[in-house]
Structure formats: C-alpha cells, structure tokens
Amino acid sequence: MRITGDQALVKKLNKSIVLDTIRRKGPLSRTDVSEKTGLNKATVSNLTLELIEQNLVEETGLGESSGGRKPLMLLFNGSAGCVIGVELSVTRVKAILTDLKGTILQEHVLPLGQLDEDAVFEVIGKVIQPLIDAAPQTTHGIVGIGIGVPGMVDESGLILYAPNLNWEGVDLKSRIEEKYNVPVVIDNEANAGAAGEREYGAGRHVRHLVYVSAGMGIGSGMIIDGQLYKGAWGYAGETGHMSIESDGRLCSCGNQGCWELYASERAYSYTSLPALTTAERVEQAKVGDASTLEMYEEIGRRLGIGVTNLVNGFNPQKIVVGGPLTEAKAWIEPKMLATIAKRALPYHRRELSISFSELGSRSAVLGAAHLAVAQFLGRVRVSV
Amino acid sequence: MRITGDQALVKKLNKSIVLDTIRRKGPLSRTDVSEKTGLNKATVSNLTLELIEQNLVEETGLGESSGGRKPLMLLFNGSAGCVIGVELSVTRVKAILTDLKGTILQEHVLPLGQLDEDAVFEVIGKVIQPLIDAAPQTTHGIVGIGIGVPGMVDESGLILYAPNLNWEGVDLKSRIEEKYNVPVVIDNEANAGAAGEREYGAGRHVRHLVYVSAGMGIGSGMIIDGQLYKGAWGYAGETGHMSIESDGRLCSCGNQGCWELYASERAYSYTSLPALTTAERVEQAKVGDASTLEMYEEIGRRLGIGVTNLVNGFNPQKIVVGGPLTEAKAWIEPKMLATIAKRALPYHRRELSISFSELGSRSAVLGAAHLAVAQFLGRVRVSV
DNA sequence: AGAGTTATTATAGGTTTTTATTTTGAAAGT
DNA sequence: ACTTTCAAAATAAAAACCTATAATAACTCT
Structure with missing residues (x-):
C-alpha cells in the first residue's frame, strides 16, 4: 500500500515547500515565497500563518520596497525546538544539543569502556541527560534524537551489524525512544556525516x-x-x-x-x-x-x-x-x-x-542532529 | 520552482497508482484495487472509469466470488497504443515495434556504414519507417520512440559524448522528434538494458x-x-x-x-x-x-x-x-x-x-521501448 | 424464498487550492 | 495636506477532488 493523494497530502507537501523555502532562502516576503515556489499568494499566506502559529516562522520586520507597501520579511525560527545528536564510536560517545538550525548549544563527551549493549546504553544516557537538562524552554521542546553508529543500519533503524562493537541486530532505537519518549533516528556514521556536511558543511x-x-x-x-x-x-x-x-x-x-x-x-x-x-x-x-x-x-x-x-x-x-x-x-x-x-x-x-x-570531527554529530530535525520538520517530495 | 500540490496533482498521482496497480497485478476488481492501494472504493471507481474511457483499462468479465456479487475484473489494455524501441550500436541499428505491454510486434535491423550524425540519422529513419507503417490502428497510435545509445546522455536527452561513434553534443532527440512528431526518450545503452530487464526480464x-x-x-x-x-x-x-x-x-x-x-x-x-x-x-x-x-x-x-x-x-x-x-x-x-x-x-x-x-540481445531495445511507454503513462511518485 | 455477502455506484460533506476582490501601507505628486 | 499610485497581504467565493456513508445490484447459501 503506497502513499496516495488527498488534500492532507497536498497541504503537507505545500507547507513543507513553504517552510523549506523560508528556511533555505529566507528572509523572504510572502510574495517572494509565492514567486519562488509557484504557489498562489493566498496559499502562501495561509500556510505561513500556520507556520507562525507553530512558531516555526517569524516575521522579522519590514524589508525594502520597490515602490509600494513594504514587505513583511519571514524567517525560519530555529529556536522553536531542540534536538540531540549523538555519535557513537568504539572509544567514546559524543553528543550535542542544537537548535533547529544546527546551532550547537552544548556538547558532552564520555569515554566508552565496555562495549556490550547495556553498558553502551548506560553511557549514552549519561551523555545525553545533562544535555536534556540544559535544553532551553522552547515551544516544541526536544523534538528528536539522532544517532550515528559505526555499523550497518536498516531502514527501520535496527542496527544489523556493527563489527567494531561486536553488535548484531541491536534495537537501540526502541530502547532510547522508550526511555526518553522522543522520536529517535539511527543511521550509519558515514551517512550521518554525509547529512551533516550536506546540511551545514x-x-x-x-x-x-x-x-x-x-x-x-x-x-x-x-x-x-x-x-x-x-x-x-x-x-x-x-x-x-x-x-x-x-x-x-x-x-x-x-x-x-x-x-x-x-x-x-x-x-x-x-x-x-x-x-x-x-x-x-x-x-x-x-x-x-x-x-x-x-x-x-x-x-x-x-x-x-x-x-x-x-x-x-x-x-x-x-x-x-x-x-x-x-x-x-x-x-x-x-x-x-x-x-x-x-x-x-x-x-x-x-x-x-x-x-x-568543513565540520571536521563534528560532521557525524551534526548530521545525526540534522536527521532528527529533518524528521521533525517532515519533508514531502514528489517527482513526475 | 518545484512541483507543488493541488488537486490536479492528487488526481494524477492516484490515477497513476490505479493504472500501475492494474498493470502490474491485474486482473483485479475495483475492490481489489481499493484494498491494495488504500484508495477509497469510490475514488477507484471514478479513476477506473476515466482509464476505461482512455482505453487503457478494460473490463474482461466476471471473476470468482466468495459468497456475494461477482467482481468485474479489470486488465491493463496493452493494445491501446504502440511504441518504437531503438538500439543504436556501432555496427547496426536495431528497432522494434511493441505494444504498451512490451509485446514485440515487429523487428527490423540495418547495418551502419558511416558513423557521422547525418548518416546515422538516415539509417535510423530507414529502420523505423517500416515499423511505423506496420503499426496497427490503435486508440493512441504511436505514443513514443525510445532510443538506447552507446554513450553518455544527460537528463535532457542530449548525447554528450559517445566515444565509439565519435559524437559529442548531438541532439538526436530533437531531430527525431521534429521528423516524426512524437515524444522521444534517449538514454544510455546500459540504462536502457537495465530498464528492459527490470520491466520485462x-x-x-x-x-x-x-x-x-x-x-x-x-x-x-x-x-x-x-x-x-x-x-x-x-x-x-x-x-x-x-x-x-x-x-x-x-x-x-x-x-x-x-x-x-x-x-x-x-x-x-x-x-x-x-x-x-x-x-x-x-x-x-x-x-x-x-x-x-x-x-x-x-x-x-x-x-x-x-x-x-x-x-x-x-x-x-x-x-x-x-x-x-x-x-x-x-x-x-x-x-x-x-x-x-x-x-x-x-x-x-x-x-x-x-x-x-533474460532478454539476451533484446534487453536494450525492449528497455528503450519501455522508456517510451513509461513516459507516455506518466508515473507520479511521492515520498514522505 | 430469504438472509447474508460482496461489488459497484450515488450522494453529501469536507478540505484545499485558485481566482478575484478588498484592505492595508508607504511613497510620490499636486 | 490630500489624493493618487503601486505593491503586499488578507479575505471571500468558487472549483476540484477525496472520503464516508448509504443505496443499489448481483450473487451464494441454507
């Protein structure tokens, strides 16, 4: 059963287009967004309103006019929530707290002793907890945790095989989701690094x-x-x-x-x-x-x-x-x-x-954080 | 400016889902299609009606019931149109005429003497013309020409570089489109072969x-x-x-x-x-x-x-x-x-x-033909 | 023959985009 | 100072499409 079309999908798609456009090319006026995306001005106005209500977009003031009413500039509000990015390697666990724009707010690292699942799970907890406590009060709070691991991860986030940790078939995702009650994304370290460099590097x-x-x-x-x-x-x-x-x-x-x-x-x-x-x-x-x-x-x-x-x-x-x-x-x-x-x-x-x-040793943590952001913002894509 | 969502897109998407489902898994009843796709039964009914009007789907008769009204089975009608698939190699031009299901109706091959653009263009014409003439009378006629070439082809269909033909930057697509007034798809021989094996092999x-x-x-x-x-x-x-x-x-x-x-x-x-x-x-x-x-x-x-x-x-x-x-x-x-x-x-x-x-020496021609079919049927894809 | 099943179609309702119109705001000219 | 002009944004009405529900049609089984 694949994804079918209905009004909800259309709205989700258009909303993600508007948000993405503002996020990548902002500040923009509503009219700019309409021109860049091809969406009708009224549609952009409606969707922008919702995005402002969700606190994901804010009006930053008036821009320059070319002969008429001055436009109200829109900007992505990266401070509406936080995510945690984790990089799990063989020797240590590194984690960062970032806002939705990838600004690093806090960082924490701990060495890894034993590599069995329970021990690693505990260390991850010790690295993450201070970051959770330090997270600023935001509209959406901590919206997700992204983790990069040295091994193969399938589409569902299950760690199939991590030779250097001697792990096979570990469902870290569920364990962390249950403990923190927040969506978790897990991917390979290289994939996380790729995501990091592509987004921020x-x-x-x-x-x-x-x-x-x-x-x-x-x-x-x-x-x-x-x-x-x-x-x-x-x-x-x-x-x-x-x-x-x-x-x-x-x-x-x-x-x-x-x-x-x-x-x-x-x-x-x-x-x-x-x-x-x-x-x-x-x-x-x-x-x-x-x-x-x-x-x-x-x-x-x-x-x-x-x-x-x-x-x-x-x-x-x-x-x-x-x-x-x-x-x-x-x-x-x-x-x-x-x-x-x-x-x-x-x-x-x-x-x-x-x-x-460009991000050096932070490619993977930042990428992991971004995977969580991306999941929260929810991108819809169509190809014809 | 990317693809935005509106009702037309929704309909196009759902219609392509319905057609694709019938094409790949038919014969199916409307209810089967509804269950397999997740679309509402009424929606499937509507879209099926249009597909039947376009002659792309036909009702083949009653199926087996498991205790109620017998279902009207639907089948993709491959005979609603034809395409031509061409494989251009260094030594010869091979072409086939197929219906929309990939059934080969006729085949024609000619050796290639000179390799300059004009000469090749002429030979292609000589190979194709008999096929065009032989095409049966169908609802949609010849809906496209697909060509596999031994070289690199960019997204627009321009042949960037074909070392064995000594071609660089040849716009074969436009020339053939102008002459035959039919949409043309050009791709690399290996890509055509991949498409052929994936679709029919x-x-x-x-x-x-x-x-x-x-x-x-x-x-x-x-x-x-x-x-x-x-x-x-x-x-x-x-x-x-x-x-x-x-x-x-x-x-x-x-x-x-x-x-x-x-x-x-x-x-x-x-x-x-x-x-x-x-x-x-x-x-x-x-x-x-x-x-x-x-x-x-x-x-x-x-x-x-x-x-x-x-x-x-x-x-x-x-x-x-x-x-x-x-x-x-x-x-x-x-x-x-x-x-x-x-x-x-x-x-x-x-x-x-x-x-x-599985298709042997016909992978590429069949694949080329399929590329034309695929373009005609127009697939829409969404990912969330 | 009647009850129960299953397939298909009809109707009404809701959501969303678009089009058209109106309102708001700022600058320029009289 | 007031009107005109232009552009941005908001609003209202219209059109399109899907979904849910109900109705109808066709068949099987007892």
Missing part, C-alpha cells in the same frame, strides 16, 4: 554528494537527489571494501585488496613503522619524517584511486572527504587531487568539486 | 537493481527505488572505468586497471591468442580449447571482483549481467559466482540475487 546546496569517511576504515554516505541512499536493505556505502587491487592484501571481510587497507588508518599497519595513531603520525609528518611523508603520499594516491572509482560510477556533483584521517589532510591532499585529476573520466571531472570536511 | 519486481552490460566495454545501469539513477549530470554508470588494479593496464580513458580491460571483450586483446570475436571464441571454448577456457575463467573471476565492488558499495537487491559477452556465459558464470560468494560482504550477499540477462 562543505555540501550545502549540493544534490548529489558522496561523503567519504576515512578513519579506522572507510565508509561512504551517498546523497542522491538530496536524499540519503541506503540501498536495498540499508547496507549501501561500504565502499571501504571495494577492491582496488584484485590480488592484493587479504581483508578481514573475506575480500582482497580492499580500498580501506590502502587508504585508511588500517594502512598504517602495513608499513615498517611502528603502528601509531594518526595524531602521532601527524607529529612525525610535521617534523618531516621521510617514511611518514612517503606513506601519506601513498595513502593520498590510493584515496584518489578509490574516489575516482566512485566518481566514474556515481557521477556525483561533489565529493567530501572527512573522518579522523583528514587530520593529515596537508600531506594527503596534493597527491589525492592529482590522482583524481589524472584518472577520472573527463566529463565526470569537469563539473566535479572535491573538498575536505 | 530478470529484474521484474525488483526495486534496487544493477544491470551490468559487458561487451566491448562495461557499462552499468542502476535502478534505485524503481528509478534509473543518472547521477548529477547523467553520466552515472561508467563502472567499466572503475579501477580494480591500481597499477594495472593503461586504459584509453587515462585511468589504470579499469575493470573493462579485464572483464569485457577488451580483455581478448591482452591474451596471446589472435584477437577474435566472442562468437569465434565461443566456438573455441565449445571444442575445449584450453587457453580460451582459461581466459574465460579469468574473465569470470574479474567480473566477479567488479560485481563485488558494486554489491558492497550499492547494496542492490539484484545484479543482472547482460551484453554480448554473455554469449560465453557457460564458461564465465561458475568462476564469477564463486568469486562473488567468496568476496562480497556477508550481509550484502545474504539476500542478493545474481542472474544473467
């Missing part, structure tokens, strides 16, 4: 975006036509296990020559250098250690090779590279860009833009 | 499908959530130029280790055997020529490696392999499947199905 206004998160492994979040692509069962984006060397290194996944063995922190263990963290390696790079520089150059090259594969296959508008590895950006970037420039198909490359994360 | 009822077309090169058509994914500018699917060997063979595209150098007919030229066509190679394989068998085994392995990459990155529901190379299916398949079974991520593999083209 390097991918603003981009419709087709691939976010590559390089850390202990590589994962990708793909935004297609403005929407996260999750594949048939929610496991899309495991590009770290794309083979770029048919008979290359053996990976724990069973495949050979996986991209992440050459282009993530996992590549460290294949060098003769003692396995260090990225922070330590970066120190070595800063003092000009030759073998470290060489290693980062090779990582850059391999990153470029993998990104080229994504570019040729996907034809995205933009590639954003993020994740812990990007601390070493300075030593990785030149070779990566050169490799892509040399290898990617000319037409694909022509209008492609490549950049590094 | 191995991918029926599949929402997330990747079609891999292996011939002189490799191209992929990706169907995401039932819709062809074209990327930011229409060039998605050039997976043949995904590198599976970072420092491998040099490709004409500028990249190294491109998949198609190892897993398409282009691999032939890297063997010590004289470069033969697939037809000839298959003959050799049939008589058990050792080096040919070995070669096909290697091609199978490499195909498997590339397919694994697509599976891990995309998480499709189904992979369909087609194209001229699949004439050698018997010698390729075992190794390909074994490679995928060994290399693909367990969760991705679990519910994945892999098969070869």
